[in-house]
Amino acid sequence: MEQVSKEELALISMNVILHAGNARDFVYQAVDKASNGDFDQADELMNQANEEIITAHKAQTETLQKEAEGFDFPFSPLFGHAQDTLMTVKAEMNVMREIIKLYKRL
Numbered sequence: 001m002e003q004v005s006k007e008e009l010a011l012i013s014m015n016v017i018l019h020a021g022n023a024r025d026f027v028y029q030a031v032d033k034a035s036n037g038d039f040d041q042a043d044e045l046m047n048q049a050n051e052e053i054i055t056a057h058k059a060q061t062e063t064l065q066k067e068a069e070g071f072d073f074p075f076s077p078l079f080g081h082a083q084d085t086l087m088t089v090k091a092e093m094n095v096m097r098e099i100i101k102l103y104k105r106l
Contacts, residue, residue: 003072009079012063016082019056020089023049027089027096034103042100049093056086 030045060083067073 001070001072004066004074006074006076009063009073009076012059013076013078013082015059016056016079017085019052019059020082020086023052023056024089024092026052027093031096031099031103034100037103039100039104042103046093046097046100053086053090053093056089060086 026045026049030042030049033039033045034042063073063079073079
């Protein structure tokens with residue numbers, strides 16, 4: 001069974017956290033733009049957030065696929081935190097999309 005090093009998993013984890021955090025920043029900037037009526041910019045920022053989420057999700061999914069293929073991963077609270085961060089930001093994005101829709105109706 002192939003072993004993944006703790007350092008490699010830490011790097012993957014930080015990559016997920018970085019891109020999820022970038023997505024969160026774009027989402028909140030988008031809501032701010034929408035609150036000021038700048039919907040084109042809000043949509044662009046949401047698109048940027050989505051690209052960051054895709055990058056983070058891809059890193060997570062590749063890791064999970066490797067484990068399913070038989071790679072041995074060390075226990076990592078950091079990877080758990082990365083997954084939690086990604087899930088939370090995805091939920092925030094869904095809520096903020098609805099808030100932007102409400103701003104557009106106003």
